[in-house]
Amino acid sequence: MAYTSIEFSCSDGIARITFNRPKALNALNAALLDEFADALKKVSQDEAVRVLLVTGAGEKSFVAGADITEIAPLSPLGAKKFAQRGQTVIGQLQDLAVPVIAVVNGYALGGGCEVALACDFIYASEKAIFGLPEISLGVIPGFGGTQRLPRIVGESRAKEMILTGKHISATEALEIGLVNRMFPPDTLMEAAMETARMIASKGKASLCAAKQAVNQGLNVDLPTGMHIERDLFALCLASPDAKEGTAAFLEKRKPVFTGS
Numbered sequence: 165m166a167y168t169s170i171e172f173s174c175s176d177g178i179a180r181i182t183f184n185r186p187k188a189l190n191a192l193n194a195a196l197l198d199e200f201a202d203a204l205k206k207v208s209q210d211e212a213v214r215v216l217l218v219t220g221a222g223e224k225s226f227v228a229g230a231d232i233t234e235i236a237p238l239s240p241l242g243a244k245k246f247a248q249r250g251q252t253v254i255g256q257l258q259d260l261a262v263p264v265i266a267v268v269n270g271y272a273l274g275g276g277c278e279v280a281l282a283c284d285f286i287y288a289s290e291k292a293i294f295g296l297p298e299i300s301l302g303v304i305p306g307f308g309g310t311q312r313l314p315r316i317v318g319e320s321r322a323k324e325m326i327l328t329g330k331h332i333s334a335t336e337a338l339e340i341g342l343v344n345r346m347f348p349p350d351t352l353m354e355a356a357m358e359t360a361r362m363i364a365s366k367g368k369a370s371l372c373a374a375k376q377a378v379n380q381g382l383n384v385d386l387p388t389g390m391h392i393e394r395d396l397f398a399l400c401l402a403s404p405d406a407k408e409g410t411a412a413f414l415e416k417r418k419p420v421f422t423g424s
């Protein structure tokens with residue numbers, strides 16, 4: 165598929181998806197969701213990818229939400245299908261085997277905030293603005309916001325954001341644990357790249373296992389989570405990268421992971 169509103173790049177194990185639909189502040193219409201799904205498929209099929217960055221073009225907007233011009237005329241059935249489509253694509257983002265960093269350069273509102281919530285963690289520009297403003301449109305979040313936000317920032321802070329629809333600054337987002345780290349706009353991408361390079365230097369099997377253990381563990385009780393963890397630990401230890409990592413430590417040298 166030729167992308168019109170997404171830029172995709174990949175080098176040194178670091179893939180990048182950039183939303184680029186400036187006329188509508190990168191709002192997610194059906195075509196953009198399809199392009200996003202296609203780019204995610206590319207990431208999942210490329211053995212060389214070890215980490216993904218998701219960002220928006222420019223300094224104004226990450227993604228300003230689902231496209232309101234497309235939502236407004238929908239019938240209830242159409243609305244359900246649109247929400248289902250968004251939930252599926254954003255679910256694919258969350259379920260990517262490799263780690264994903266949201267690099268939030270500007271507005272992350274509604275569906276845009278929901279994209280960021282499905283990433284493994286968020287780095288934000290000092291100018292970033294977060295919010296789930298759907299309530300001000302007479303609707304509610306439909307791409308996972310009511311479910312993921314409370315799991316990240318807690319029930320009461322999530323309800324405050326969802327019920328007021330208010331925008332919050334990057335500083336506030338940092339304070340409530342929605343954002344991991346905040347940077348000046350011009351150093352945001354390099355800071356994210358530095359972390360991405362650190363992640364990409366690790367063994368792929370252990371990266372994927374660590375992410376899987378946390379994600380699956382959050383949906384089950386503690387004993388089941390422990391079970392998942394020890395199975396994945398055992399699987400990792402059998403990988404060539406684990407042989408290399410442990411041998412390198414014992415030989416007092418730096419490991420060279422091959423990603424197997």
Ligand code: HXC
Pocket residue numbers: 187188189191228229230231232233246247250271273274275276297298301304305306307
């Ligand atoms: C369609 C959008 C848009 C959106 C911005 N635009 N956000 N178009 N859908 N979500 C368009 C504007 O209409 C405008 O087009 C252009 O982008 C620039 O936006 P402005 O409003 O002129 O910019 P500014 O005054 O700087 O305000 C920025 C903003 C505001 C605060 C981000 O645009 C805004 O509030 N946008 C809507 C945010 C929102 O409510 N998101 C949630 C959507 S619902 P023109 O042609 O006039 O230049 C959602 C539900 C998800 O996400 C789940 C669905 C199932």
